[in-house]
Structure formats: structure tokens, C-alpha cells
Amino acid sequence: MAGYKFKCKDTGMKCDFEVKSASSKDEVMQIAAVHAKVAHNMQNVPPDVAQKVSSAIKG
Numbered sequence: 004m005a006g007y008k009f010k011c012k013d014t015g016m017k018c019d020f021e022v023k024s025a026s027s028k029d030e031v032m033q034i035a036a037v038h039a040k041v042a043h044n045m046q047n048v049p050p051d052v053a054q055k056v057s058s059a060i061k062g
């Protein structure tokens with residue numbers, strides 16, 4: 004079974020963070036939310052960013 008992949012730079016960030024094999028899109032969203040908080044100082048992920056993250060997830 005293929006994992007879900009996500010690269011932060013696919014959302015337009017200059018950032019090398021990536022998720023290589025999450026088990027679901029929801030898991031990627033959770034990991035990305037924590038990453039955004041820690042690395043990008045985003046206390047909450049705005050809907051437009053969530054949309055970008057969602058469309059950058061490859062499964």
C-alpha cells in the first residue's frame with residue numbers, strides 16, 4: 004500500500020519539509036498542521052492554506 008506524500012514547498016513555501024508515507028490524508032493534514040505551527044509560526048492553518056496542503060498531497 005502506498006503512503007501519502009506531501010512536500011511543504013509544493014504549497015509555495017521555501018521549505019524542505021516533507022511527509023513521505025502517512026497512512027491517510029487526514030494524517031498528512033495533522034502532521035502538516037503541527038509542522039506549520041512549529042516551523043512557520045502558524046497557530047492555525049487558514050482555509051486557503053489547508054486547501055493548498057490538501058491539493059499538494061499525493062497518494
Ligand SMILES: [Zn+2]
Nearest residue numbers: 011016018020
Ligand atoms: Zn514547511
